[in-house]
Amino acid sequence: MSQEKGSNRREFVERITSGAIALGVSGTGISAFASSAAAMPASESPAEMKWDASWLNGIKGNHAQIFDMPAGNGGFGLLHVHNYLQTYKDAYSLVSPHVVPIVSLYGMTTPLAFNDAMWAKYKFGAATNTNAYGTTTPITRNAYYAAAPGSQTMGMASVIDIPAVATISSLQSRGARFIVCNNAFNFWVGLLEAGGAGKAKDIRAEL
Secondary structure: OOHHHHHHHHHHHHHHHHHHHHOOOOOHHHHHHHHHHHHOOOOOOOOOOOOOOHHHOOOOOOEEEEEEEOOOHHHHHHHHHHHHHHHHHHHHOOOOOOEEEEEEEOHHHHHHHOOHHHHHHHOHHHHOOOEEOOOOOEOOOOOOOOOOOOOOEOOEOOOOOOEHHHOHHHHHHOOOEEEEOHHHHHHHHHHHHHOOOOOHHHHHHHO
């Protein structure tokens, strides 16, 4: 393993451990869970799973780009996707379906796939260290998906308040596609179960 990869893994474990504390996993359970959750098996065996590849349908453009997004950073990753779409539109007059950004969510961005009710119930704002802009108060809704009604920005703590045109819903309306890592999904489900949020299979079904 390279030093860079080792550093990235340590950083992720440190951040996910902070998330574990926010979700109520404490004491020796944190270290035991952090070391084993990444290898947590899915609820079904590979032979039993029916993989849904329908998200690949309709990708016919000549300009399809994967955006690897392990951290939310207050919306900066999504702003990058917005800039990609806007550049093709301004420079080449190309839009969907000719230009297709595909955003891969995993690690600390896995909760970006869940709705406001799940963010409120499972305290994903605290678990991902996502605070309201200008405060140290964790947000209780998925501000990455859509801005608050009437707001022109995402409203999350960052160097700048990212404009609402970079939210997931806005990007989806312009042809962006979002996919979620199944291993990361299982990791978060296990993290929530370890924090006393319920049974893994129930949490997974709800999310």
